[in-house]
Amino acid sequence: MSTVAEAAAARAAASAGPEPVTFAKALTTAMADAMRADDGVIVFGEDVAKLGGVFRITDGLMAEFGEQRCFDTPLAESGIVGMALGMAMNGMRPIVEMQFDAFAYPAFEQIASHVAKMHNRTRGRVKLPMVIRVPYAGGIGGVEHHCDSSEAYYAHTPGLKVFTPSSVADAYRLLREAIASDDPVVFMEPKKLYWSKEAVDLAALREEVEAKAGQKAEGRAAVVRPGTDATLIAYGPAIPPALAAAEAAAEEGRSVEVVDLRTIVPFDDETVSASVRKTGRVVVVAEAQGFASVASEIVARVQERCFHSLAAPVRRVTGFDIPFPPPKLEHWYLPSADRILDALDDLQWED
């Protein structure tokens, strides 16, 4: 976890002024602000009310908005998502929490067959402004079924938007956008970042979002570190090791750009392609098992669009194609800065 903490600290140090805020706090604040702004926004799931969620992301919402707007449900994920769909059909903007990645699987039919398709099958007559929050990925020493990276299942399902913030500001911004979206959003929260801190002025962000002042983050990848020699394309939990690798590469005299997708669906081909055309060398970094994954998609898109700019094959650094390992073995699995550096080294610099 040191990499994560370090990267967060580095980012925090970089910006001056406001108090350090955790990723978790940004998410909580985003929900609270949205609930203040719109009575239709409600939050429910397992343990989200009195307990404030097992990660405390919904902490304080029941106290402020009452048990009608923040409540616990019976323990049944398909029930939670299916009921949310009905509520969204009938004027609400539900935000539901799946307690852990793998515990969203019981809701898979509701998500794939209904949430993703309702707008389309009714020719747009039924809108589903709902957010499915999924704490995901590893790096927290969680036991089996608590650390899956499940974004590919959702990204592969047409009709779902898939957001995944990696910075505190994006946690706030993207969650506000997800709640405001008339389309269903699967909101993937990298668990290991919950406790990361950055100096972010949430009040200023709120104003910006509510005034619709800034550019939307949806569909816009961010160049979180500029560079000229190679591009790391990553998202969510893979951003900290990518940044750490870029930092280390810089010390070795290599200028590495890091692109954070921020939203997997919609995908920002423009930003990604611009970076690749500039650098000509690419490593895609993702924590999920690599086979038929979002990382595969990024590789496919990049070579389709930037083939002649590529000086070397696009490399992937992803999780292995194995079930997420037990706590004591996860460090061998997680994409590390070293592993990313190895991949960067492999990009045929000699040519």
Place this chain on the structure above:
Amino acid sequence: MSTVAEAAAARAAASAGPEPVTFAKALTTAMADAMRADDGVIVFGEDVAKLGGVFRITDGLMAEFGEQRCFDTPLAESGIVGMALGMAMNGMRPIVEMQFDAFAYPAFEQIASHVAKMHNRTRGRVKLPMVIRVPYAGGIGGVEHHCDSSEAYYAHTPGLKVFTPSSVADAYRLLREAIASDDPVVFMEPKKLYWSKEAVDLAALREEVEAKAGQKAEGRAAVVRPGTDATLIAYGPAIPPALAAAEAAAEEGRSVEVVDLRTIVPFDDETVSASVRKTGRVVVVAEAQGFASVASEIVARVQERCFHSLAAPVRRVTGFDIPFPPPKLEHWYLPSADRILDALDDLQWED
């Protein structure tokens, strides 16, 4: 459907001797043969017993093997898969049928969290010799939820093998191998091929399989049409249009090789790469929506392994990133020979 029928007819005509057999019949025969060979092989699901399945793939099994070995369950897919897992733990080799692709989604948690992981989490002490048969994909004019291509969900899940035959002989061979496998296999059956026919001697195949004479099909892609100028990589329902495109290309003087993966997991990098190195030009064809799909994976692997052999970016012809269309619109969605030819034309032949 004319393409399918034509391709099948062409293949049937090509081989001489045995009677034409349908793809469906090959599957039924594979199960019956396995049941005869091993008492532990049992078949269950919705409507598989008396009715013989809505596609009649299990027709006759209850009559021959009795209601203990081929039976209907209550209507609950998670129940079917979860129970199958328990039976596999306790000495049986269950084959379960999911009635249609999208109706396997209720079983997603059982498949992803248990079927895929049981062997691993118990350090191999629990083996799960079970087959989950999934009729999939379109081309049959099915209404919504009846034509999903769901192979990527399974292929992305470590611990599952994913087989998908496209020929009558492979239907038999791969299903026998799946049943014989001590690992769980998701067996994806392209619905539109059920009624395709080829002249195949099933008795000879049975002997070959039971004598373990031939090479295993698992993990071995097949070059179903040799060629030298470009490679089409496809599987399952995409094989007929790929073959039709290759045929049409030949008329235009272009020699196109067609590789049928046969099993997505395990993946045959060797055969695929060999073909790509030879031709230098590739189109990946798959019916599923393309984003974060098996097709993405194939593209990623090919460019990783054969980058310097590629004369042009690897192109994809896949379904669009939309919910599977209603019957009257599906022809605009399905990868057609024409669309594949367009993609082939795009492979920068001028360079």
Place this chain on the structure above:
Amino acid sequence: MTIPAEAQEAVKRFGISIEDYMLPVHGQIQILSEDGTILPEDQRGSTPGHQYPVPSDKELLEAYRRLVIGRRVNDQNSALVRQGRLAVYPSSHGQEACQVAAALCLRDGDWMFPTYRDAVAVMTRGVDPVEAMTLFRGDWHGGYDPHEHHVGIQSTPLTTQLLHAVGVAHAAKLRGEDTVVLAMCGDGATSEGDFHEALNFAAVFHLPVVFFVQNNQYAISVPLAHQTVAPSLAHKAVGYGMAGERVDGNDVVALLAVLDRAVSLARAGSGPLLVEANTYRMQAHTNADDATRYRNEAEVQAWAAKDPLHRMRHYLTSTGHLTDDVETAFAGDAEEIAQHLRDGLSVEPQLDPQDLFRHVFTEPTPQLREQSAFLADELSREEPSQKEH
């Protein structure tokens, strides 16, 4: 557990236990005999806490009119399948009493969540018949606006729609509206996990949802005995602290009585209820199915004798409410709708390939815009002759 006020009332008034309140009657509620006479009160299967008044003659005559129309719609649609105008049609022939009662028991603001088999209920609720057939014609997944008549899109993934019904009711309740939601499914569908979750959520949140199970004895080829060994499907209510009731599903009088009361109990705050209607699917599962593979003609014939239309016609004729003139008028109404179906479905629908991309999201993503342009380009390069698919 918190016992709902209505239940407390029943428990007090009839001196029954809370379980008696929840447990359905042992047989089933039936008011109209198979030969079309109103049964004496003590032969209706009712027990203390489970007594039902006979609906008004006016209500019954209108119900009969709807039955006639429903039967005509079923037969017309089956014919349209044979003529190739529809791709598939899951007929509710024989279940029209359930279909009609499900629609008539609701008010305008109420919601209905139907399955693929409930097209007649959907139309009875006011949805245009041709729009309701879009799904089965195959030019789009759903043809009507669920918000217009408060009818969910007909659901194919079994049982999933019950949870949507629960959500709609929950939203209404949070806003203080008195909406009742009727959630429909078949006997087979009760085995799915979503059935359990929907009933439990409705009960725990104390929502005005009436779960209406049409037990037509089969799930495709699988008979009820392979689906459950419970005394009845209505008994499943007990496990959720909910009241269950069982009713003759071919007796529209009993159906209206039971559903009317269920809806008014729910509206009054009783929490959800479960109603099982005992009926029969007279035809194959769909035109693609061959019912002779799994059931015999004698069984079908035994149920033919209980035909819901036949019983009502006999009853209403005997009471003088149904004269030949009225019968002719009803037949005319039915024929008008059949004609509308024939007309509407004989026109080839205008298909726009760009519809593929239009509704995936409220705004297409850049990826979808690209794919849409790709298809437009492909089509523009096609020979004119090929354009007509």
Place this chain on the structure above:
Amino acid sequence: MTIPAEAQEAVKRFGISIEDYMLPVHGQIQILSEDGTILPEDQRGSTPGHQYPVPSDKELLEAYRRLVIGRRVNDQNSALVRQGRLAVYPSSHGQEACQVAAALCLRDGDWMFPTYRDAVAVMTRGVDPVEAMTLFRGDWHGGYDPHEHHVGIQSTPLTTQLLHAVGVAHAAKLRGEDTVVLAMCGDGATSEGDFHEALNFAAVFHLPVVFFVQNNQYAISVPLAHQTVAPSLAHKAVGYGMAGERVDGNDVVALLAVLDRAVSLARAGSGPLLVEANTYRMQAHTNADDATRYRNEAEVQAWAAKDPLHRMRHYLTSTGHLTDDVETAFAGDAEEIAQHLRDGLSVEPQLDPQDLFRHVFTEPTPQLREQSAFLADELSREEPSQKEH
């Protein structure tokens, strides 16, 4: 429905209805009072068809020994978490009577399907305690061979294991074996769809599965009242045509009586049964949880008075079966296991990175072989110092 022979027997003998057979007793079966005396027969909560003999003294003494060990194991493991030797431990402190009875009611050939909280039951069944802790130490997902003691891997995805239990029972039944399977879950878990599907499959296939629900009043922070409004969880049996029973989950005498009968009914062919034990999770959900956020100390203290060990100690002492010597011997047995846990868990497990790839399939795929080589290469290039993670 087909009424199982045992049920028919009860129905006949006691003149009760089939619903009475299925419905649990209104209160709960309790044999041992909170202060440790055997209750008179008419105060045990039983009704006709629901009468239970008191297990033998020998059985009870052994049960008490297991309780002492179970409590020690819980406390030892909690201590090991604090010492950093375990990553997490969901303690069954307060639920040891359920844990012990669940294991003791089974024969060798029978199967048990436990949850993450059932480590004490797993050990009582014979699994090595250190192996059972592998999951919570974090060096592998499961530490024991499920086939060795016929104990499924402790399941985290809630309720899913009930279906595996059903499958194991089904396979045994098809082979004509008389295996009984005990399938365990918590109160919260009963809300999942898989609960419904598992109970229904077991009932329809008439399988010898005893579903054993430890209702410890909470699912993490969510109290039972937000989970269900049914009269009891045992009432859920009715909806599957199954008999349900409710028992004091802190009374090992009643638990053994009820579970022994359930197991022997199941073995004799009654089909499945559902037993709900009313108990309490005395500690937080896991060490990571803060129970003060959602429940108050008074409630916890009220349950402390019902402590399962305390009651049994009092009873066995009063009957003279438990002398100081015996008590000391039991404490010694417990300490031995605690020591074994301390020893076993103080050794850093040998970790082999190649284990990541070894068990995904029976034979690694070419892809896994490649990835395994990749990792081996990476590790071989690392500084020796970095190798020790």
